[in-house]
Amino acid sequence: MEHKNVNEWYVAKFKSFEDKLNGQSKSFLHEIRKNALNSLAELSFPTNRNEEWKCTNVAPILKHNFIPAMISTVPKFQQDEIKPFLFKDFDYHLMVFVNGLFAEELSEIGNLPKGVVVDGLNRIIKNNPDSISKYINNLSKIDNAFNALNTAYSYDGLVVIVPDGTILEKPIQVLYLNSSKDDLVLSLPRNLIIAGKNSQVSVITNYRGYGDKTYFSNIITEIYIGENAIVNFYKIQNENDGSYHIEKVQAIQKKNSVFNHYNINFGGAIVRNDINTLHDDQNIETHYYGLYLAHGKQHVDNHTFIDHAKPNCMSNELYKGILDDNSRGVFNGKIIVRRDAQKTNAYQQNKTILLSKTATIDTKPQLEIFADDVKCSHGATVGHLDDTSEFYIRSRGVPQELAKSMLIRAFANDVIDTVKIEPLKEQINHMIFEHLHRVEIENEQ
Amino acid sequence: MLSIKNLHANVDGKEILKGINLEIKTGEVHAIMGPNGSGKSTLANVLTGNKNYEVTNGNVLFEEKDLFDMDPETRAREGMFLAFQYPIEIPGISNATFLKTALNEIRKYNKLPELTPTEFLDRIKDKAKVLGLDDTLISRAVNVGFSGGEKKRNEIFQMLILEPKFVLLDETDSGLDIDALRIVSNGVNIYRNPNNAFLVVTHYQRLLNYIQPDFVHVLYKGKIIKSGGKELALELEEKGYDWIKTEEFETENAWPESE
Ligand SMILES: Nc1ncnc2c1ncn2[C@@H]1O[C@H](COP(=O)(O)OP(=O)(O)OP(=O)(O)O)[C@@H](O)[C@H]1O
Ligand SMILES: [Mg+2]
Numbered sequence: 001m002e003h004k005n006v007n008e009w010y011v012a013k014f015k016s017f018e019d020k021l022n023g024q025s026k027s028f029l030h031e032i033r034k035n036a037l038n039s040l041a042e043l044s045f046p047t048n049r050n051e052e053w054k055c056t057n058v059a060p061i062l063k064h065n066f067i068p069a070m071i072s073t074v075p076k077f078q079q080d081e082i083k084p085f086l087f088k089d090f091d092y093h094l095m096v097f098v099n100g101l102f103a104e105e106l107s108e109i110g111n112l113p114k115g116v117v118v119d120g121l122n123r124i125i126k127n128n129p130d131s132i133s134k135y136i137n138n139l140s141k142i143d144n145a146f147n148a149l150n151t152a153y154s155y156d157g158l159v160v161i162v163p164d165g166t167i168l169e170k171p172i173q174v175l176y177l178n179s180s181k182d183d184l185v186l187s188l189p190r191n192l193i194i195a196g197k198n199s200q201v202s203v204i205t206n207y208r209g210y211g212d213k214t215y216f217s218n219i220i221t222e223i224y225i226g227e228n229a230i231v232n233f234y235k236i237q238n239e240n241d242g243s244y245h246i247e248k249v250q251a252i253q254k255k256n257s258v259f260n261h262y263n264i265n266f267g268g269a270i271v272r273n274d275i276n277t278l279h280d281d282q283n284i285e286t287h288y289y290g291l292y293l294a295h296g297k298q299h300v301d302n303h304t305f306i307d308h309a310k311p312n313c314m315s316n317e318l319y320k321g322i323l324d325d326n327s328r329g330v331f332n333g334k335i336i337v338r339r340d341a342q343k344t345n346a347y348q349q350n351k352t353i354l355l356s357k358t359a360t361i362d363t364k365p366q367l368e369i370f371a372d373d374v375k376c377s378h379g380a381t382v383g384h385l386d387d388t389s390e391f392y393i394r395s396r397g398v399p400q401e402l403a404k405s406m407l408i409r410a411f412a413n414d415v416i417d418t419v420k421i422e423p424l425k426e427q428i429n430h431m432i433f434e435h436l437h438r439v440e441i442e443n444e445q
Numbered sequence: 446m447l448s449i450k451n452l453h454a455n456v457d458g459k460e461i462l463k464g465i466n467l468e469i470k471t472g473e474v475h476a477i478m479g480p481n482g483s484g485k486s487t488l489a490n491v492l493t494g495n496k497n498y499e500v501t502n503g504n505v506l507f508e509e510k511d512l513f514d515m516d517p518e519t520r521a522r523e524g525m526f527l528a529f530q531y532p533i534e535i536p537g538i539s540n541a542t543f544l545k546t547a548l549n550e551i552r553k554y555n556k557l558p559e560l561t562p563t564e565f566l567d568r569i570k571d572k573a574k575v576l577g578l579d580d581t582l583i584s585r586a587v588n589v590g591f592s593g594g595e596k597k598r599n600e601i602f603q604m605l606i607l608e609p610k611f612v613l614l615d616e617t618d619s620g621l622d623i624d625a626l627r628i629v630s631n632g633v634n635i636y637r638n639p640n641n642a643f644l645v646v647t648h649y650q651r652l653l654n655y656i657q658p659d660f661v662h663v664l665y666k667g668k669i670i671k672s673g674g675k676e677l678a679l680e681l682e683e684k685g686y687d688w689i690k691t692e693e694f695e696t697e698n699a700w701p702e703s704e
Binding site: 387388389391392393394395396397398399400402403406407409410411412413414 | 493494495496497516517518520521522526527529532533535536537538542543544546547548550551554586603607
């Protein structure tokens with residue numbers, strides 16, 4: 001019953017959203033929105049009875065009446081206020097979104113190779129809607145009310161188009177900053193990445209909260225990876241304890257392409273990622289690397305899926321987690337090897353360290369194999385920090401907290417080590433360090 | 446330097462050390478020998494503060510300070526070092542990071558400035574040479590993929606870098622071939638000086654040919670049952686432990702209340 005009210009709340013708000021669109025309500029995107037609004041009215045938000053949401057209770061999200069960012073006031077930021085949130089010491093094209101809305105004045109896109117588009121969705125819809133009409137909302141199917149909510153209110157987000165044969169040398173850094181004075185803001189980025197044949201691009205998405213106000217990010221990211229293209233997609237999510245964060249990534253890969261997805265979560269009240277990739281042709285490589293750190297009462301849920309639909313492809317997945325206090329982790333790694341997908345190589349590993357007696361992890365590999373000539377393996381381990389190693393390090397003069405943090409960073413290292421941008425790797429390492437030492441300080445109180 | 450009085454310790458609720466008394470003065474080298482399971486490693490672990498070993502009685506002064514008031518890292522910063530019988534592998538932490546962190550913590554404690562990266566590197570290269578260790582070892586993870594002998598050499602390497610005052614060697618010679626034994630002993634002898642002291646645990650007299658002890662003690666069933674000069678090691682090598690065990694047995698019979 002409560003859930004029904006939530007749907008009504010968001011359906012009712014749509015009118016004021018629509019009023020703010022001035023003129024744009026004639027675009028093809030608006031048709032998509034209206035269909036999604038119908039779904040939103042009908043679909044329920046997932047509950048624990050839903051198999052895919054068994055371990056994640058979203059009721060705390062639903063009890064708030066969030067205001068979609070478009071119809072709320074958007075805070076203004078100065079360049080130097082956002083600086084501390086950026087990854088630095090390397091060259092990048094910068095896109096900044098505040099509450100999911102493109103902040104042109106804070107972005108520094110710089111020079112792009114010919115034909116490359118790096119822009120906000122709303123600007124594309126105004127200026128060149130045809131460039132994306134075939135793509136947007138084509139990969140992602142609405143399968144729950146969260147997806148419907150994002151799609152019904154889809155307005156802004158990152159759009160990257162890399163034409164055939166083009167290599168974007170510098171990565172695109174995308175800062176999603178969420179903040180508000182009064183409202184409980186709902187940020188709804190709608191991201192679209194189209195990598196043409198023989199193209200290469202790296203995107204670093206960086207989700208941060210400003211202040212400690214409760215907000216909710218509900219994101220959809222669609223990624224098209226053309227023949228022989230290479231896409232590196234990084235997500236670093238580091239938000240406050242009052243933030244809710246849900247993202248669905250839907251990727252499709254063509255022949256000979258490579259997709260590297262990095263997913264680093266530093267926790268929030270509830271974090272849920274769905275990362276889905278479809279292999280649409282042969283000789284495809286997919287790598288999923290994940291690291292989740294949580295403490296307090298944080299909840300981090302990663303659901304990954306690789307659909308091996310074609311032969312001769314490989315996927316490799318490594319997810320590691322470090323959970324402290326009363327935090328809870330969920331890992332569900334689904335791999336389907338379809339009947340045609342002979343000579344598939346699929347590897348999956350999930351390892352979690354529990355730093356307290358009350359932290360928990362639910363880990364579940366889900367392999368469904370319908371082809372006979374395949375190599376697949378999976379493994380899940382849950383453990384504690386090794387006492388003997390800790391003693392060894394301490395016996396060399398290193399204090400206990402630092403010894404622990406060294407061991408934890410060592411544990412995380414084989415995930416972090418796969419990050420290809422050296423300064424980014426260092427800064428992620430530093431974030432882990434800061435995160436762990438905050439944990440220590442809290443423990444001492 | 447180190448004064449052990451009536452030390453009793455339990456492991457898993459079982460008494461392993463049953464009243465150890467030992468005085469080690471600055472500049473001295475003491476050797477401890479004794480059959481398997483007599484408590485040699487237990488003593489080393491108790492002295493370095495491994496929390497799996499519970500001290501039930503007695504006290505230890507390290508440079509006039511109560512050792513049991515200090516946690517393992519403080520003991521290390523005060524200058525205690527154990528070369529482990531079974532060095533620990535730590536995947537994901539390089540020797541460089543490990544040693545730099547340790548050295549800086551020790552220096553900070555002793556109010557010394559951190560070494561500059563060049564100073565640190567020079568020290569590393571210097572000491573690696575002494576132990577015939579490859580320079581590339583420094584960027585590898587601590588003890589991971591090291592052979593048994595390499596692990597033991599790495600312990601002595603760490604000792605040379607960290608410059609402790611009191612060094613415990615727990616069977617550092619086990620598993621070393623004669624060349625490696627010479628190299629390791631040489632590392633120890635280079636470091637040995639009138640301001641430090643060593644407690645060397647070994648089963649073999651041959652190590653004591655290279656590292657000449659001032660005193661040799663026999664540990665048996667958690668007690669030091671015999672002490673002597675370096676000639677005691679030769680005698681043990683020749684006759685084994687049985688002849689002392691017999692003496693011990695007789696001693697126990699004579700004073701049954703001591704048990
Ligand atoms: N961590 C432990 N847990 C349980 N028992 C232990 C542990 N460490 C030592 N012991 C027991 O304590 C006794 C003494 O062991 P210790 O390792 O001190 O002997 P040692 O003299 O070093 O022998 P060795 O020559 O084989 O190295 C043995 O009976 C051993 O089984
Ligand atoms: Mg031993």
